[in-house]
Amino acid sequence: MLLLAFDTATPAVTAAVHDGERVLAESYEVDARRHGELLLPTIDAVLRTAGVDKRQLTDLAVGVGPGPYTGLRVGLVTAAALGDALGLPVHGVCTLDAIAHQARTEGLDGAFTVATDARRKEVYWASYDASGARVSGPAVDRPAEIEPGERTVGAGALLYGLPAASGPEHVSAGALADFAVRELAAGRELLPNAPLYLRRPDAQVPAGYKAVLPA
Amino acid sequence: MADEPLVLGIETSCDETGVGIVRGTTLLADAVASSVNDHARFGGVVPEIASRAHLEAMVPTIQRALDTAGVKASDLDGIAVTAGPGLAGALLVGVSAAKAYAWALDKPLYGVNHLASHICVDQLEHGRLPEPTMALLVSGGHSSLLLSGDITSDVRPLGATIDDAAGEAFDKVARVLGLGFPGGPVVDRMAREGDGRAIAFPRGLNNAGDPAYDFSFSGLKTAVARWVEAKRRAGEPVPVADVAASFQEAVTDVLTRKAVRACKDNDVDHLMIGGGVAANSRLREMAQQRCDKAGIVLRVPRPGLCTDNGAMVAALGAEMVWRDRTPSSFDLSADSSLPVTETHVPHTDFHAHAHEALK
Ligand SMILES: [Zn+2]
Numbered sequence A: 001m002l003l004l005a006f007d008t009a010t011p012a013v014t015a016a017v018h019d020g021e022r023v024l025a026e027s028y029e030v031d032a033r034r035h036g037e038l039l040l041p042t043i044d045a046v047l048r049t050a051g052v053d054k055r056q057l058t059d060l061a062v063g064v065g066p067g068p069y070t071g072l073r074v075g076l077v078t079a080a081a082l083g084d085a086l087g088l089p090v091h092g093v094c095t096l097d098a099i100a101h102q103a104r105t106e107g108l109d110g111a112f113t114v115a116t117d118a119r120r121k122e123v124y125w126a127s128y129d130a131s132g133a134r135v136s137g138p139a140v141d142r143p144a145e146i147e148p149g150e151r152t153v154g155a156g157a158l159l160y161g162l163p164a165a166s167g168p169e170h171v172s173a174g175a176l177a178d179f180a181v182r183e184l185a186a187g188r189e190l191l192p193n194a195p196l197y198l199r200r201p202d203a204q205v206p207a208g209y210k211a212v213l214p215a
Numbered sequence B: 001m002a003d004e005p006l007v008l009g010i011e012t013s014c015d016e017t018g019v020g021i022v023r024g025t026t027l028l029a030d031a032v033a034s035s036v037n038d039h040a041r042f043g044g045v046v047p048e049i050a051s052r053a054h055l056e057a058m059v060p061t062i063q064r065a066l067d068t069a070g071v072k073a074s075d076l077d078g079i080a081v082t083a084g085p086g087l088a089g090a091l092l093v094g095v096s097a098a099k100a101y102a103w104a105l106d107k108p109l110y111g112v113n114h115l116a117s118h119i120c121v122d123q124l125e126h127g128r129l130p131e132p133t134m135a136l137l138v139s140g141g142h143s144s145l146l147l148s149g150d151i152t153s154d155v156r157p158l159g160a161t162i163d164d165a166a167g168e169a170f171d172k173v174a175r176v177l178g179l180g181f182p183g184g185p186v187v188d189r190m191a192r193e194g195d196g197r198a199i200a201f202p203r204g205l206n207n208a209g210d211p212a213y214d215f216s217f218s219g220l221k222t223a224v225a226r227w228v229e230a231k232r233r234a235g236e237p238v239p240v241a242d243v244a245a246s247f248q249e250a251v252t253d254v255l256t257r258k259a260v261r262a263c264k265d266n267d268v269d270h271l272m273i274g275g276g277v278a279a280n281s282r283l284r285e286m287a288q289q290r291c292d293k294a295g296i297v298l299r300v301p302r303p304g305l306c307t308d309n310g311a312m313v314a315a316l317g318a319e320m321v322w323r324d325r326t327p328s329s330f331d332l333s334a335d336s337s338l339p340v341t342e343t344h345v346p347h348t349d350f351h352a353h354a355h356e357a358l359k
Helices: A035-050 A069-086 A095-105 A155-159 A173-185 B036-040 B047-069 B088-105 B114-120 B166-176 B183-191 B218-233 B240-265 B281-294 B310-322 B349-358
Strands: A003-007 A012-018 A023-030 A059-063 A090-093 A112-117 A123-128 A134-141 B006-011 B016-023 B026-034 B078-084 B109-113 B133-138 B143-150 B154-160 B270-274 B297-299
Touching (some): A003 A035, A012 A035, A023 A173, A035 B088, A059 A069, A059 A173, A069 A090, A069 B088, A123 A155, B006 B047, B006 B310, B016 B047, B036 B047, B047 B088, B078 B088, B078 B310, B114 B133, B114 B143, B114 B154, B133 B240, B154 B240, B166 B218, B183 B281, B240 B281, B270 B281
Parallel strands (some): B006 B078
Antiparallel strands (some): A003 A012, B016 B026, B133 B143
């Protein structure tokens, strides 16, 4: 297996190549406003570093959010297009699951909650039990409205001072790739390549015909 | 003409996910997925709804275009995409997709200007553009007079609307008359039953000292709304067809008069009209009459090519390949306010080298 993974659901623009055993190369850059510009050059660079030709790839994995939409869509449409052009299956991964996997890999154990910044004073969040299984979420709420575990992880947790908040702040594609590889090896299905928006689109319905003559 | 460049073009600047495929100046496929119905109840395009629709439609629309054209993605000589101007989030979906295909297939990428594409699409209908060509672009997003010496490198703005776009005025007047969205086709249809001289609506920027090539439709729109409301307040029936016809007459009068004047002032003997409003039957009729009288050759693509579509982007992309223009780099960004003078967004390594040399 040669899997290319990337994620644009958090402020990080990140890509990694995984051979089924380990991460061969990884790139991670935080620049919330330049996902569109940075993603393809990042993918190109990470493949070069790994010494992998794109035609050797066997799978793609992409973070499907939740995350701010404009950036999120860059990753999803890139995955869909690469999947089509290179003839590869695209595996969707909940970005919060990848952050949880990374936190656990870095030594966090027990139950905890992952929360990222959803802007508008809200967080995207999900909770995990001691075995690492997601037990609630993903959802979007105000920090005061959720019932986080005793420990919390992610930029949203740090920003709003959730209990015992710690990093990783954002997702890294290496962790996302590793999560995808393990799930696939365990015979579990990943998600379709479709965004987890969690909110309805903002749309103001004009309140009918507005009079222009003074009332 | 198998040696002419085969190019796929992607357009996502507004609410249409368009993918076109052309070989040189020959149209092979023009696939469009529109989210217009999702916006209808809002009376205008909702950016987030448009962006969501683009993401869903992108790859299926590309596959449909390739199927229709009967070509393989690997046969392409280039991938072109609207880099701007347009809705930022919507543009970004198309630009990201174009980059991914170009990179995966090892094809050159051309980020091109949406307005220049509107002009270039006429090549698919009437052959290569004469140089220079005067272009009047009128739609819900733009109202511009542009002079093009070379559609790949030289497009100069002569004038533009200072407030609403022409198509916006159609939408707003349709709303005032309770005719629904989008307003262009329905106002056109209504106007056929009405008298264009029934009501003397004002012509914007029409006086001696006014800018010769700029437009203004805000005052006209307000005048129509006031006139209609005064009727309603007086308890009189609103002559919808006459209002539609008189409004349409005012818009097309100003557009065609200024376009013909721009041709004469600049010694240009070809006028092309593009953009969604170019589908308006009265605009086509009046433009034809005035161009005939002035000895100007009028070129208007068929309505399906006037609205936003991928074919126009592919047409300009093919011209970029044909004329050996510099491709874009993979860090190409979507630029919601890309100036019309930037016909495309070539990679800037040359400049970087030049700066190095100057140090
Ligand atoms: Zn347009």
